[in-house]
Amino acid sequence: MDEIQSLWHGFGVALSPTNIALMFTGVILGVIIGVLPGLGGANGVAILLPLTFGMAQTPGGATSAIILLSCIYWGALFGGAITSILFNIPGEPWSVATTFDGYPMAQQGQAGRALTAAFTSSFVGAFLAVVMITFLSPVVAGFALAFGPPEYFAVYLLTFCAFIGTSKEPPFKTLAAMMLGFALAAVGTDTVTGTLRLTFGSTHLLTGFDFLVAVIGLFGIGEILLTLEEGLEFRGTKAKLNMRVVLETWRELPRYWLTSVRSTLVGCFMGIVPGGATPASFMSYGVARRFSPDGAKFGTGKIEGVVAPETAAHAAGTSALLPMLTLGVPGSPTAAVLLGGLMIWGLQPGPLLFVEQKDFVWGLIASMYLGNIAGLIVVLTCVPLFAAILRVPFSIIAPIIIVICAIGSFTVKNAMFDIWMMVVFGILGYLFKKLQYPLAPLVLAIVLGDNAESAFRQAMLMSQGDLSILFANTLVGTMTTLALVLLFWPMISALLAKLRGKPG
């Protein structure tokens, strides 16, 4: 088995003392980021990304940098559960479904049980997803090696149309948000001809809008403004987590293996197609409620209601890295930020990575196994510590977070202008969130805009401007057709519902 050998090699890369230290640092930072309001996986990674610019230049440094950043991601995934269960405040959107049963459990004095269940099932979901990545990604990458510009454009088209077809937001709002992202990506120097576009004489805009600043503003500042509406106070239950509770819960958990398997499948699927962790957690909660014999009691504090969404959220969050690594198309906003990081470090994500950067790819995959183990250890031992962070009053935490966001925006390009842009994106993020304009496709479009456009233009050059090249062979034709079906899915499903509604 080639993969096992490569993975073994990857463990060799990942298991250096520096990298293990970075793993724990990343996970701890990640949990803190996941616990705090206004800091989440995507913008936490975005803020810390500029700090790795120097690190990535040293030999082997890119691997260390991605290990640090991906571990922040795992930590943020774990951290979301803590606030959901103890404070009934989802630290991350994908932990919303965890509050349904997690918070009632905490109120009944079973916080320890709920937390253990959440962490353990997170671990299981992530672990199974990494196993899938290990064996599936070389296959997908090998397949994608034969891709030309038309195929790549079809992949991008499929990704973005999938947002319209699967998101619960109104389709025209998804479309508007996505196209705004593409328009922002187009600002600056045109990559093909070198012409300046949409800069209107401003020197600040010569290099375009930076997606990191957009992410920090949209997710960070926007989120804080939203949190403020709820008032300045947090109220939570106390957390105690001793080994006895952990072991007791572990003895109980194997009973719910079927829920775990179902949730992992939902999660992996939703992670690979750009649905993301949030819908995966809701969907898996719904599925578990439907199939469980205790389904009617969901929402009153059933442990299964914690297992299902947590497993799915982690499986989705992890498998979102599969298309990012193999195709260069991220499955979630955080994966998009990681992808942007790879590009800044000078690595071109996509199938060639598996050929040219074996150390990097397999070091990263090995670190996913190790990082999740590190995560489980950290969260099981440090819950009281993390819960204490949440007791720091909001009027201290909020300005500090905003200052961190400002520093993060500045360090991207050492530009003051970006701090201003962060505030503007923050206001937009607040408005968009409240009016159901989805942020994920917007961010993905900013990151992928240039690539999508150049794939399109190269494809058009190949065909001398004939759009039929997108149907030139079975592969590209299937992808384009699927993309179009997804694009018009809201209409198709409405039509189907109408037909079904009419009797006879």
Added chain:
Amino acid sequence: MSESPEESGRAAFGQKSAELAVAAFFFAIGAIVIVDSLRLGTGWQEVHGPQPGYFPFYLGLIICVASLVNATRALLVKRADDKAFVEVGQLKLVLTVLVPTAIYAALVTWTGIYAASFLYIALFMRLLGKYPLWKAVAVPAGVIVVFFVVFEQWFKVPLPKGPLENLLGLG
């Protein structure tokens, strides 16, 4: 905040006006993109293929059409069904943070990040958190020292400094 609960619970903006405003924002962006694309050329040129404005032109077009659809959908909502987009009390809280943050962003340009951050956190704690003066000075002082050590010393990322740092010989 001294108003009665009814006052702060009143809607500052309706959902409908917010929808229309954001749709108008999108339309304006779309129009800007279209205008600039037309300047760049939206057709075909030799060697390079599609002209630089080709791709953005259609982006702008889609943004405009989508914003019109969104605006129409908002207009179809009956006045009686209009919900509050944000209540007065909520808006006040949001603005008490947003306005200082904007001032902070402007201040960083003049004073550098450290002095501005100190003032921002201190005033936030003092005015919104009602902390005693010594706490409102100690906490931000500690925070900026930590930032200085982490960014300047560990990661060697210089942050913007102003006249105050130069005076202290740190600039």
